Amino acid sequence: MDLPIVYHSDYVAPLPEGHRFPMPKFRMLYEMLMAEGVINSDQVHTPERPPQEWIELVHTPDYVQAYCQGTLDPKSQRRIGLPWSPALVNRTCVAVGGTILTAKLALQYGLACNTAGGTHHAFPEYGSGFCIFNDLAIAASLLLQKNLVQNILIVDLDVHQGDGTAYIFQNEPRVFTFSMHCEVNFPGTKQQSDLDVPLPEGMEDDDYLQTLAAYLPDLLSQVRPDLVLYDAGVDPHVGDRLGKLALTDTGLFRREMQVLGTCLSQGYPVACVIGGGYADDLKSLVYRHSLVHRAASNVYRQVG
Numbered sequence: 001m002d003l004p005i006v007y008h009s010d011y012v013a014p015l016p017e018g019h020r021f022p023m024p025k026f027r028m029l030y031e032m033l034m035a036e037g038v039i040n041s042d043q044v045h046t047p048e049r050p051p052q053e054w055i056e057l058v059h060t061p062d063y064v065q066a067y068c069q070g071t072l073d074p075k076s077q078r079r080i081g082l083p084w085s086p087a088l089v090n091r092t093c094v095a096v097g098g099t100i101l102t103a104k105l106a107l108q109y110g111l112a113c114n115t116a117g118g119t120h121h122a123f124p125e126y127g128s129g130f131c132i133f134n135d136l137a138i139a140a141s142l143l144l145q146k147n148l149v150q151n152i153l154i155v156d157l158d159v160h161q162g163d164g165t166a167y168i169f170q171n172e173p174r175v176f177t178f179s180m181h182c183e184v185n186f187p188g189t190k191q192q193s194d195l196d197v198p199l200p201e202g203m204e205d206d207d208y209l210q211t212l213a214a215y216l217p218d219l220l221s222q223v224r225p226d227l228v229l230y231d232a233g234v235d236p237h238v239g240d241r242l243g244k245l246a247l248t249d250t251g252l253f254r255r256e257m258q259v260l261g262t263c264l265s266q267g268y269p270v271a272c273v274i275g276g277g278y279a280d281d282l283k284s285l286v287y288r289h290s291l292v293h294r295a296a297s298n299v300y301r302q303v304g
């Protein structure tokens with residue numbers, strides 16, 4: 001069995017030309033992974049749109065309904081930062097289904113990667129920062145509800161704090177939230193994760209990787225999770241428009257090898273989502289997102 005990869009063509013929703021959130025990156029990522037032989041079609045799993053009840057494990061029925069029907073008030077809509085359309089509603093829900101499927105595949109095979117996901121700024125009653133529904137929180141809540149796991153560790157290395165996820169699970173002892181992010185970046189008001197590691201602006205590869213190494217192994221022995229949900233946001237990259245850290249491509253690849261190697265070698269299953277990444281040069285951005293899949297393929301071969 002090859003490393004399970006989760007993708008749906010509906011991950012791409014049309015947005016107005018020049019919108020700062022580049023939707024084509026999801027298809028380009030899939031195409032790059034296929035074209036370069038990192039993955040083949042046999043290992044691709046296609047998610048379904050989840051029932052609304054699953055989304056309501058985390059989000060209030062009022063919010064879910066208003067968003068899905070396009071009746072959200074303009075202020076809440078602006079806070080999301082993406083123009084509403086039925087295609088975006090479907091895309092949003094399918095991507096949540098993708099992270100749920102990735103988490104289930106990770107439990108079955110030890111490692112699995114979504115080609116979307118990581119919408120960690122979504123709160124129960126509202127969306128924020130390009131995030132509408134919190135896929136990480138919904139997947140975690142569903143697996144707990146179905147008794148598929150007893151506890152979960154969320155490792156959020158997107159450069160922005162996983163504030164929605166931290167808030168959602170603040171009183172849930174079965175989910176440990178770990179966020180390592182740039183301290184002077186969005187969101188302006190931080191929430192309290194179970195462990196926050198704020199990083200100074202401009203941090204480079206070696207300092208970043210040493211900081212991660214100082215926390216992750218201990219965290220795994222402390223939490224002993226049944227599943228790790230890994231948000232592999234690539235916005236800590238030096239070329240990212242919204243990042244403020246200074247990692248290189250090599251640094252990001254080393255990060256993915258470090259996270260996946262540390263978890264897998266100790267027997268902890270990992271479900272990966274791609275998280276944030278913002279750059280005008282889409283091809284470079286897509287390459288950065290592909291690093292987690294490349295690292296996962298390596299690690300999966302070594303361990304499997």
Ligand SMILES: [Zn+2]
Pocket residue numbers: 158159160233235275276277
């Ligand atoms: Zn981010």
